[in-house]
């Protein structure tokens with residue numbers, strides 16, 4: 001029986017585990033995570049078959065090793081794997097969001113003849129942790145591969161293991177990867193977080209402040225809810241490229257600031273017109289990957305049994321909820337319940353069932 005070892009059972013590690021099980025039901029998946037609750041959840045849900053305390057205990061049993069912790073942890077794991085005795089023919093890969101530092105850390109393994117392939121699925125979410133994992137998280141998304149000196153046969157073996165993720169493979173160098181992803185992912189996360197932090201300070205004296213934010217602010221800042229540990233590691237491992245890209249972005253902001261001060265209508269119009277043409281060509285948000293989650297935000301009365309009533313109605317209709325969250329965003333009025341479903345069909349059925357029962361849908365995404 002083939003053994004797959006996954007270290008880091010968060011959003012990405014658990015989604016890959018689910019995808020691998022879907023495509024290869026016969027495999028045995030061993031999971032490692034520093035968080036005991038994530039491990040036991042993964043075992044209970046059948047995401048993994050067994051858990052292990054650390055790499056040293058089980059790395060030698062694995063046919064495929066997937067490193068899915070934060071990038072700095074992946075780097076340390078690769079150094080450690082180079083000191084362990086691994087199975088002949090083992091495939092080692094990672095999912096980290098930066099690749100130059102990771103490929104340098106994997107160099108010793110490759111020198112030993114171990115097939116190490118850097119990887120990065122270009123899909124994910126601001127949600128983290130094992131409970132957010134989904135087999136179809138990566139469907140239709142690009143998946144970067146950085147083989148370095150590892151041969152094509154090993155790359156193809158890895159692709160077979162991950163075939164049920166239904167990704168679009170793209171082989172690049174580590175430098176190409178970090179430059180593209182720095183601009184398309186790392187910089188936007190900085191922009192989103194900076195905007196939230198700056199707005200919080202700017203509106204600190206306003207009674208409602210950020211609570212007045214509507215669609216514009218919320219859509220540009222969704223990714224500011226991402227995991228801080230993961231993002232600090234990403235920025236520290238792509239520092240040079242990101243600081244250059246950030247400087248270009250700052251220059252762009254200064255150019256616009258100057259045009260506003262000068263009341264330069266043509267420059268301002270051109271600024272928005274150019275961006276609109278580019279963004280319109282990108283298509284809707286779901287292009288390049290399925291929408292990540294199907295949420296309903298429901299107004300619920302602040303009374304005993306209100307949430308039970310919602311979940312009972314959904315259970316009776318056999319509509320499964322992936323996640324449930326009570327949002328305390330509306331004081332003294334109704335509460336808002338965030339219900340997450342695994343697909344559009346279930347979300348649509350739940351919305352119509354709950355609307356028929358008299359509930360008001362606050363919004364969906």
Ligand SMILES: NC(=O)c1ccc[n+]([C@@H]2O[C@H](COP(=O)([O-])OP(=O)(O)OC[C@H]3O[C@@H](n4cnc5c(N)ncnc54)[C@H](O)[C@@H]3O)[C@@H](O)[C@H]2O)c1
Nearest residue numbers: 008009010011012033034069070071096097124125128129
């Ligand atoms: N979130 C995304 O959108 C996304 C997309 C593609 C790639 N990635 C990359 O995938 C990796 C995982 O991201 P994620 O979103 O799944 O994060 P996550 O926070 O959901 O999961 C990380 C998991 O690793 C575990 N972990 C952390 N340090 C550990 C250690 N020292 N030993 C054992 N377990 C440890 C955590 O307990 C957690 O379960 C990161 O390298 C990230 O850069 C993230």
Ligand SMILES: O=C(O)C(=O)C[C@]1(C(=O)O)C=C[C@@H](O)C=C1
Nearest residue numbers: 097121122123124125126185223
């Ligand atoms: O969709 C999101 O919330 C993401 O942040 C996913 C996202 C990104 O697009 O920036 C985040 C980090 C990854 O390494 C790849 C994808």
